Amino acid sequence: MKATSPTADVIEPTSPHATETTTLLPKSDIESPRDVPYRDVISGPRFHFLFWSIMFGCTIAFFDTTLMASSHPVITSYFNASNAASWLSTVFYLTSTVFQPVFGRVSDNVGRRPVLLFVIVVFFTSTAWCGAAGDIGSFIAARAVSGIGAGGVMSLASILTSDMVKIEYRGIYQSYYNVAYGVGNGLGAALGGFLCDKLGWRAAFYVQLPFIAVYGILAILSCPDNLGPNLAKTQGKTIREGFKSFDAYGTIGMILTVSGLILGVNLGGNVFTWTHPFVISNLVVAVIAGIGLVLVERRAERPILPLRLFTTTPVANVIGSNFVASMTVNAVLFNVPLYLQAVRQTSPTTSGFYLFPPLVGASITAIAVGFYITLTRRLKPPMIAGSISALGGAIAVTCLSADTPGALLPWLIPFVSIGQGAFFPAATIAVLALNSQEDQAVATTTLGLVRSLGSILGVALSSWVLQNVLPIYLNKYITAADPTTKEHIIRTVRASIQSIRHLGPVHKKQVITAYAASLRATFIVAIVFATVSALLILPAHLPRLQRQADMDDPEDREPRNELTSGVGEGDDDDGGGDEDEAEQALPVTPTQTIRRTITGGSRTLGGHSTSFGEPIERRASFDVSI
Template identity: 60%
Template structure:
């Protein structure tokens, strides 16, 4: 069923995280139905296609090309500052302001990701996507024309808003138009776009500044952004997404009145204060600086406010159950910790190469091509592997192990004495682990959540990854700088205390000063830098182990073919459906049937049954829960809603068709207790959990 049809028939449901409204089952709705409401067409059976929704094959290809092309430009711009900022800061005579260029960009691109998802759910994807492209174009032109430092920093902040929207909306659109079983392939294309964009940005940024001037580094992007805008405007359908303002049955004013305005404000304040606090503390200012303390205090206040607001919001900006219940919670937080490790390594590898190995900035940039190539190639392989095998748990687990191994190798092996050829062999391990780890996680969280929540799921995962990246850089910088002070004091020796203090001062301010030292002090300073980096990488070992702990015991379902079972993302449903059809007429699956079938796989540990028991008790206290009503009377009222918070296995779905079948079977449905006693005899319904 296309997203547009789903939107016309129903409004988004609450899968533990949405409002209780009727909705029809979509491809990624994980309710275990016994009967598909829509029969695949003969064309789909004979010639399966990768796309879905209000789009044809030609338009799908053009839209995909525009998404990948635009994302590559946005990734290019995000890494441009890595090599261009020395020229720009020199032009404005403000070398100490270099950190603000990247900080404000990542601040706005991170903060507004969840807003893009929820707003596009409300007014449609295309208008929000085109707005992001316009902001990206206008702010890039502003960067090139900025007359002073303050104007340039403001332009970079707006550019983060536009580029972040292009990247997040690109992922949302891919989830809208690509069938779940083929999403691994297209996720690999997305990762390839990331590798090309970031690699070209880091490599060409400095060359453009040296050859044509730093303003041309921004002006040169404008023709490509215009081409991207034309492709997107021509290829992006208007009917993608839930489009609540049009399809919810409410007026525009009523729709926007349910928008989570307070949640958006608190989420913006929470992420802004956190990013400012950790970026400025220990790097730009001391941790006791009033601005740092104020930022961290406001972060705590805003975070607590966000928690209580989102618990009651009808359409929450940041769904709390998405982060607190398994398997979604473990998948999300494992990516957060993984991003901390990966970005800590990537951020500090250039420092190792230039300070410890004494390579030039150009050479260190070339070394970084190895991890970028590693993550791109691995992601492509994993995408095809998932599409063929439909198994997400294996690459996910392997990825966390490779990241952990990479952390150990960087901690123990990157010393001043290792041979040069070993460096490009050792540093890509964490990035290769990222290629194994991140793509299947993205697909898993999408498959485990309803179609009308794909935008919020995508942006929430992106938010956690971005926060992990920012925290990785900030925390590792703090560990590095504080360790460096201690090791320089220990390793640097001199008969003259003033000379020792002078050496420590100049090598902390500029690593280029190391080359001008006498051989004795040069060896001492290099040893201090090497020991400090070892302490920084040591932190990665512990954090990467947390990701393993979160992923290893997790039960992740295999993807189900769209053509075999159009209403779920799980394998094994179709055989059961066939058995039921042979036995006689089928009826829609009730919550009690579904949960008992699911409980077969959880009989030993009882986790799911315990969770259902807790919800049953809560429902009993309320007195009007539809499930309890079904258990008592064997029937559902026409306006009742079935709901469950048992992970991401049983989601809310349309109940009117279920009530008709239930009314005809009044009194014949077994009670919950008898279903529990019979669960061991219904093991033929296999969800293929791995």
């Protein structure tokens, strides 16, 4: 509840139309209920219809994403192209990652509805193409296009939710995403192999088509055309005129940078050696295009990747910490199955069961964090808890050895994923809250891009460490009278961990010891990642979220006095008083020109660039001093 005062009736001190009878709240705020989770851009029934429709679509997209995990051996064997298996995931991951920022900016120009319907059509068409592919080349191309469709469905779902849901309720609705994520991933991993065995691998794709079609119909019926900035329409321009401000050069630079980085890092040391010309050329392209991207984005009117997201605190802290946290999670989860199969000699199926608790733990934690944020509007505690859990989890897996009791394994593995479940939802809401409403799309997709790149680099760097350390430990621990025999054993166990179980007892124990030591070195890298992530988020000042009604109130009042020094999260609640009471105790003054941002030194706020001394129309979604 806000305090009232005679000056509260004034919209702007300089406004010639402001009178003593001017209402405190805009008309839309008076007429619309204040205790509902949706903003006034959409009605209640349509909001629920649209939200649960996009949750249905997300579940299908998550299903398709994990389907290949269990079905790719069948598909590549059918085409007699097992050596091309890595390309199936690489091209999908590439297109689903690189086009996320593009969907954000395009939907800003033409509206959310046309882009949503477009990605659904692409998703349906490419899935049908996957099922009908006649050779491995056609199938790889279909998966590349499918990445655009599935990635677009997931990106638009998050963007639409940001358009509709009030920021103080976003935590709860973020938790619903985690339910869709868990259900979709679980069904994809569990049913992929089953569908291939019982109905054939083509049916695994055809069975998705009716569900995608239903989602398309639901989207047509539920998605209004007034969501998002709709720049072309609101500025009275044609679609062609609206796209004149589209960051075409930045888009090209971003695609080249991300594509070169993903192809180079994902294929280097996996399909090709790190010195292979294809790997080197892609990394060189990534570096050159990245430099050009920075130069272009500094001058772009509406940049595809706003540089302020990476240079302005605290949003840069949150995004950077997310990037490194993604590296931590994937460095651990990628190598834990290797530990189970190489050191513990479990089957692939059994190692998969050990990964079930982390998935469940992350989902439950994310749901709990979503409700916590909604109830308290505090963001930093879940991030700190998530960072501590991830660091503890990285330390825990470092303690794994060949002699670790089996009963301890389910208790040592999940903590990194639980940390992810606590950290990522809070970070998502923080990035959204630190940007104005019209920049929600680009902020959402940029965060998704950064997390995807972190995932790739986490796997690549941990694999690079393992591949370089493993030969050292194999040479150290393996003993053989004949150097040729020793070399043969090393070459064989590096090529296939399944060959370890066929070794004699002595050599088998030596190889297991070498793998355990190598994986310990790899997990130490995850500890470094987790430490860096925690150090990035600790100094970030993230006071409590504002309510959406206060954000949308055009009477941008002077902020709370106790936050003028930029205190952090913990300082917000040290006063011991109720927040609403504190607000009532403060005088309400007319809108004044805002001359600095929440960082005290940045020239941007809420997506709007400004020089010092010029007024800023938007503010971030925090109760902070500006």
